[in-house]
Amino acid sequence: MRPGGAWDVVIVGGGSAGSVLAARLSEQPDRRVLLLEAGAAPRRVADFPAVTRDGATVAGSVPGHEASWTFRTELAPGRDYDLVRGRILGGSSAVNGGYFVRPRPTDLARWAEAGGDAWSYERALPALRALETDLDHGATAIHGGSGPMPVRRAGGDHPVARAFTAAALGTGYPAEPDKNAPGPAGVGPVPQNVIAGVRRNAAMQYLLPVLDRPNLEIRGGAVAQRIRFAGTRAIGVELAGGEVAWGDEIVLCAGSIASPHLLLLSGIGPADELARHGIRPVADLPGVGRDFTDHPDLTIAWHAREEALPGAPLDGGAFAVALNLSADQGVSGDLELLVGLRPLDELLPGLGMPRHMPVILGLQSEHARGRLALASADPAAAPVIAHHYLSTAHDRALAREGLRVGADLLRRPEFAGVFAGLAELDDDTLRSDRALDAWALAHLGTAIHLCGSARMGRADDPGAVTDGAGRVHGVTGLRVADTSILPVAPTRGPAASAVLIGEIIAGAMRGEAVMPAAA
Incomplete structure (x- = not known):
């Protein structure tokens, strides 16, 4: 029995994939959707900080900016670095360089090997067309002419x-x-989502036009600390301050650093690592945080x-x-x-x-693989990250x-x-x-294109964390829908891929077929 006032879907993170997921799922009027965003949740384009709108700079990605999280990593021995990720509705699409390049067919083929045919180029192309309005090419066999994300060169x-x-x-x-x-x-x-100098982030394009939907609520300043379980079923998200947002299904869209960190804090990950920090394992998934890729x-x-x-x-x-x-x-x-x-x-x-x-x-x-691990069981303690570049x-x-x-x-x-x-x-x-x-x-620097920290794959793959529909192995009621799930980073930047992830997982949650990869 679900707690009173539970939502049908609770989404953690209003970045590129989370914005898409909330907008697409709330198209069904009988599905109640709650979106939790740790940062600010502007309701108009003009309410976004000026540095997040100005597409000619990346001033919002300066470490310590109020619109961003800052995480420390070791890129290589002796080379520490600040990773900056968006902390505002729109996520990193609000602070990045406005580069909006699709994954290559070869990237999608690799993802399809792990996640099933829905990730193949042929199956993903309709979603790629649906998510864009290509202002140069218009609607063609490969480009979209009426989707939320404007694209211009x-x-x-x-x-x-x-x-x-x-x-x-x-x-x-x-x-x-x-x-x-x-x-x-x-x-x-370079295809860009910068139009007339304005960085048109995913929240601007997907969420702001649908804020009046009665079945969609967006909460800013909502910092998730861990997932609540009843046995192995996810039933809610515990927030800083003690409130719990109860839901029939929980979807982590917090990004490829925060999503695996939340999994680990919640008992999903390598059992030996969890035990060292006094966390009771809910599902022993050694792949959480391991073998990520980046550029x-x-x-x-x-x-x-x-x-x-x-x-x-x-x-x-x-x-x-x-x-x-x-x-x-x-x-x-x-x-x-x-x-x-x-x-x-x-x-x-x-x-x-x-x-x-x-x-x-x-x-x-690159061939190097990185690692993200817990520093402690305290949700306020940032994870330990090493890229091994x-x-x-x-x-x-x-x-x-x-x-x-x-x-x-x-x-x-x-x-x-x-x-x-x-x-x-x-x-x-x-x-x-x-x-x-x-x-x-x-x-040495990094593009901060981290992927694969909760990668998708078959249930018998010891490094896999989710399936092709984002469902976390070993538990029910919990999905991940962000670049964490990509087995390997795309060979171009991942901004458009993150939006595509939202579209594909939304389709899976609406009942569209996302076939698991063959054993």
């Missing part, structure tokens, strides 16, 4: 974007005019000819063009060179960054390749009109594998 006429594109094409890399279409990787404009990044900083940079505001986001390369194009794995259109001190104001222009190298198919020979070789490709492109004649020299890398470092490895370790 802007900023390509910026002199830096033009120069980089010409340099890449001049080197012989292929053009990739539509990065949300299947086809060979190459250089091309290491390295900033190739360069000096611009200031007179070549426009002073006018950008219509699009801070990034407009990218070169993507894959293993079948002569590199060791998947690489991305994402070109920033503003100096670092403007992209990340208040951090004392230099006035250098960035090209951000992302290692999109550059711990494999493959990843170090991939970093060297990417750095050399990026430096060579910047020094191409097509870039001469805007380029005034590399800011940090020099020829001696670029020529030496050992010196370049040391440079990479000292300058």
Whole structure:
């Protein structure tokens, strides 16, 4: 018997996937949906803090900002780093770079091996079309024309974007005019959810238009601390302050750090680790927090000819063009060179960054695997996180390749009109594998694209935490629906993938078939 006043669904986290899930499930008027957001829950676009609306910077992702959580990790031995995740309705889609690129068909094929056919490109394409309004292509066989998320490719006429594109094409890399279409990787404009300079986050697009639904309630300032169980059935979410939000079904959409942390605090995880912290195991799932993937990044900083940079505001986001390369194009794995259109001190104001222009190298198919674990049973204690970046020979070789490709492109004649020299890398470092490895370790960063900390897979897979419908193995009434469940991070950024997760899990909860992977 459910407690009085229980909701049909309680969703923890109003980020990209949580916003989608709440909006889609509440389309059914007889389904009562409660969305719990730890941060603020604005009710109008104008109520979002200005830094979360301004798509030309990523000022909301500065550590310590009120719109974000900040978690400490060890990227590699001796290289600590602050991970910033959105703490506001819209989640990280409210503070990120506005990059909205779909997962590749090969990414979806890997996910389908773990989660079933619903994750295949052919089955996911209708959802990818339904979630977007592509303002460049309109409704086509592969693009959507009437979905919640607006997508536009802007900023390509910026002199830096033009120069980089010409340099890449001049080197012989292929053009990739539509990065949300299947086809060979190459250089091309970045699809963005930044429209007329405004970062249109998932909550703006999915939730604000439906706030008047009587069966949907959104609570801001609601910090989840653990899940309540009756035996192995999830029955509620305990909040800071002691209140419990009771529900027939609980869905964690708190992100790939907070969702596995909540599972561990609630007795879902490796039984030996839980016992060390005095937590009674509800389900022994060793995969919680283990073997996550992420994208290491390295900033190739360069000096611009200031007179070549426009002073006018950008219509699009801070990034407009990218070169993507894959293993079948002569590199060791998947690489991305994402070109920033503003100096670092403007992209990340208040951090004392230099006035250098960035090209951000992302290692999109790294072999390293990370670990998230409990620091204590206290919900206020952040988890212990280690990424183990550059711990494999493959990843170090991939970093060297990417750095050399990026430096060579910047020094191409097509870039001469805007380029005034590399800011940090020099020829001696670029020529030496050992010196370049040391440079990479000292300058190591992360895209904060963490995935797989509660990955999906078959029930007989000892590392799997959920199935393809997000249901947590070993218990009932509990799902995870965020990038935690992806077995491996996509080879492009995961913002669009997070929205897709919300659509697929919402479909599963509405009764649409999500077949488990074959044993």
